[in-house]
Amino acid sequence: MATKRLAILFDIDGTLIISGDAGAASWRLAFQELYGIPADIGAFTDTGLTDPEVGRKTFVGVLKREPTAEEFTNLLDARLKHLHQTVIDSTGYRVLPGVAALLPKLLDEGYLLGLVTGNMEPAAHVKLHRAGLNRFFCFGGFGSDSEDRVTLTKVALERAALVYGAPLMPEQCIAVGDTPHDAEGAHGAGIACIGVASHNFTVDQLTAGGCDYVIPSLEEGWPL
């Protein structure tokens, strides 16, 4: 008999919610405030990168040098400050199909729900707050734990075990994400990944990208 899953680790952007332009706008305002340049993260990064990777690549792209540690901290702080307002102001913000029904159902079924996201921890909570979704998640691994998705996924698993009160085997955990980066992060940490084709990637692309299960949305075909 297959091992029962206990912990489910959700990515945020493109999996649970779309924040519209809120993320890009917050970076643009942070670079504008600190350097007088309305930097476009889309010109230097692709979807699924961690916040520190986005900040660093955009900094190098715009300023043509690496940031000092102090500059980088100031950039991340400024970005968080602006994100609070850009999420409130975003006209494109929405919760993705199936999320509102699935999360309470999974809690009722006894799963432990967590986050695994490239967002800095406060950015994750700011983005989920607008939709009232923070209450479903009792642990997580974040972009503020590591720039590297594999490492932050391992951190999420350690925290899941703390909440659970006992070690969790990899077969008891599974990640859910909307990009091949999510599958890479999950597999690097030794766990499987459900790909959700509700945003930038199609079912075929997520299958080719290594996801162990692929569903069109969180409304259809939940595999557990």
Ligand SMILES: [Mg+2]
């Ligand atoms: Mg995502």
